[in-house]
Structure formats: C-alpha cells, structure tokens
Amino acid sequence: EFLARPKSKEAAKLDGPAFVDYINKQQSFFKAEYSPGAEEFVRRRIMDARFAEDPEMKEPKDLLTNSGLKIDLPERFDAREKWPNCTSMKFIRDQSGCGSCWAVSTVSVMSDRACALSNGRINRILSDTEVLSCCTGNCGFGCYGGWVDRSFRYAWRHGISTGGGYREKVQRSIIYTEEYIEQRNNLHPGNETVIMYEIMTRGPVATTYMVYRDFNYYKGGVYIHTEGEMIGTHAVKIIGWGKENDVPYWLVANSWNTDWGENGYFRILRGENHCNIEKAALYPIPIV
Incomplete structure (x- = not known):
C-alpha cells in the first residue's frame, strides 16, 4: 500500500529541513537526517541515468531456476559472518567525491568472491583505482560513471591488480575466462530467490539502483523511496x-566510508525490485 500511494505535490515544494521532516512523518521504515551538505555530497558520488542499464548487455540466463534445484534459504544472511576471514567482506571503501561507484563496487565484489571461492586462499583487496583509470572509452568514463558488466569484461581481458601502494610491481591475483564473461549476468531480472542463493553460496553481488532525492538524507533503517525526484544511479x-x-x-555495502549510513552500510526494501535494485544485479565468477 505504501508503494502504491500517489506522490505528494506538497513535498516537491519543500526544501532542506522541511523536506526531511516531511519524509520522517510520512513513514517509519527509515530515518532521514538533515545535513546542509548532504545533497552535494551524494551528487558528487553517483552517476547519471544512462548508467542504470547497459544497452549492450545480453539478456540474463536464469540457469539456477531452470536447473530444478530446491532452494532452502534462511530468513537472515550476512556474507561477513559466513566468510569471517575474508578481509574484503568487512572493508568499506571510500570513493570520495568521484562517481567511481561502478569500479569500486565491482572490484569489491571480485575481491569478496575470490576469497569465498578459494576458501580464503586469495584474501586480497583488489584495486578499484586500476579499473577506474584503465577501463576507459567504451568501458567507463572515470568519475563520470561507467557500467558494472563492462568492468567485469575488463577483468577478463586484463586481470585486476591488488590495491595499496604502486611503487612495487603489482601482482595479478585473479583470472577470468570467456566462459565467465558469458555467465557474468546469470541472474534473472527481479528474481529475489536466485540473488539470495547466489550470495549465500558464492558471495556478494553487484547492482546499480536508482537514487532519489530522499536518499540524500538516509541515516538508518530500511530505505523505501518516499518522496523526491530521481537524481541519478549508484552501483x-x-x-x-x-x-x-x-x-x-537487502543488506548493502556502500562506498562512502564508515561514517555514512549504518557504519557504511544501508538496507533497502527486498523483493519488489525497489529502485531497480534487483533487476540490475550481476556477479563475476573468478577462476581461482
């Protein structure tokens, strides 16, 4: 019922603290908190609408659903608890004032999955800076945005170096094959169950969702878009x-440091493809 209600014309006229107060009065799912620089903070870190979906991406193949597997899923799951020794699982990155979320989120997922699928043997923080700087042209546009699936294709072609200082020779730690690239988007659009199973068995997944004005002021709780226009996309x-x-x-790791949201994380409505968060879910399969 909350999702189906019409948007308010009154809210469109509100600004600053008045807008935040209105959001908090309209719902109790999440807490919004006013900060003078919040809108500018978010604006510098998100991408524009063209990066919501890649027009060149192939249609997803829902292999899991077609396999006939019976899936028993818990009511609650946290990848950090299943793979406690994987450093990257608990690491909140900071993309700073740059729309590099497309590179940061995908490399973060690659780090997590390499550790999970190697049983901790590959426990490294891979470099999002490499993808941001080198995955250019048809791949991405640096701080202006890029596509998650094209980041995966870059990894297949070039590998990803570890993060940290670059004075020493970088080390290639993960190999991706053409088979992996063809399977990079095996999640059926909007299939909540498949996404859950994939996270539980092989690790976190990347996604790109639509950002609305009220998300600027997210402080904690389960985010459900309440009022305000779409302002961009975020991976x-x-x-x-x-x-x-x-x-x-969904429990989501952001890349705006640990002093944002719920210690760097946020939660968002699951099962309704809210803000396109389920339709855009993708994952890499590292060969470890």
Whole structure:
C-alpha cells in the first residue's frame, strides 16, 4: 500500500529541513537526517541515468531456476559472518567525491568472491583505482560513471591488480575466462530467490539502483523511496538480507566510508525490485 500511494505535490515544494521532516512523518521504515551538505555530497558520488542499464548487455540466463534445484534459504544472511576471514567482506571503501561507484563496487565484489571461492586462499583487496583509470572509452568514463558488466569484461581481458601502494610491481591475483564473461549476468531480472542463493553460496553481488532525492538524507533503517525526484544511479554490492518489523530488506555495502549510513552500510526494501535494485544485479565468477 505504501508503494502504491500517489506522490505528494506538497513535498516537491519543500526544501532542506522541511523536506526531511516531511519524509520522517510520512513513514517509519527509515530515518532521514538533515545535513546542509548532504545533497552535494551524494551528487558528487553517483552517476547519471544512462548508467542504470547497459544497452549492450545480453539478456540474463536464469540457469539456477531452470536447473530444478530446491532452494532452502534462511530468513537472515550476512556474507561477513559466513566468510569471517575474508578481509574484503568487512572493508568499506571510500570513493570520495568521484562517481567511481561502478569500479569500486565491482572490484569489491571480485575481491569478496575470490576469497569465498578459494576458501580464503586469495584474501586480497583488489584495486578499484586500476579499473577506474584503465577501463576507459567504451568501458567507463572515470568519475563520470561507467557500467558494472563492462568492468567485469575488463577483468577478463586484463586481470585486476591488488590495491595499496604502486611503487612495487603489482601482482595479478585473479583470472577470468570467456566462459565467465558469458555467465557474468546469470541472474534473472527481479528474481529475489536466485540473488539470495547466489550470495549465500558464492558471495556478494553487484547492482546499480536508482537514487532519489530522499536518499540524500538516509541515516538508518530500511530505505523505501518516499518522496523526491530521481537524481541519478549508484552501483553498490549486496552482501545479505533480513527482515525488520516484517519488512524484508537487502543488506548493502556502500562506498562512502564508515561514517555514512549504518557504519557504511544501508538496507533497502527486498523483493519488489525497489529502485531497480534487483533487476540490475550481476556477479563475476573468478577462476581461482
């Protein structure tokens, strides 16, 4: 019912603290908190609408659903708890004032999955700076944005170096094959169950969702878009799920440092393709 309600013309006229107060009065799912620089902070870190979906990406293949597997999923799951020794699982990155989320989120997912699928043997923080700087042209546009799936293709062609200082020779740590690239988007659009199973068995997935004005002021709780126009898109990684007050949610790692949101994380409505978060979910399969 909340999702189906019409948007308010009154809210469109509100600004600053008045807009935040209105958001908090309209719902109790998440808390919005006013900060004078919040809108500019978010604007510098998100991408424009053209990066919501890649027009060149092939149609996803829902291999899991077609396999006939019976899936038993828990009500709550957190990848950090299943793979506690994987450093990258608990590492919140900071993309700073740059729309590099497309590179940051995908490399973060690659780091996580390499560790998970190698049983901790490959436990490294891979370099998002390499993807941001080198995955250019038809791949991405640096701080102006890029495509998640094209980042995966870059990894297949070139590998990804580890992060940290670059005075020493970098080390290639993960290999991706053409088979992996063809399977990079095996999630059926909007298929909540397949996304959950994939996270639980092989690690976090990347996604790109639509950002609305009220998200500028997110402080905590389960985000459900309430009021405000779309202002861009943002790429993140989903690390788990749960339920709060009967509201199902995705647990998402952001890349705006640990002093944002819920210690660097946020939760968003699950199962409704809210803000396109499920339709755009993708994952890499590292050969480890």
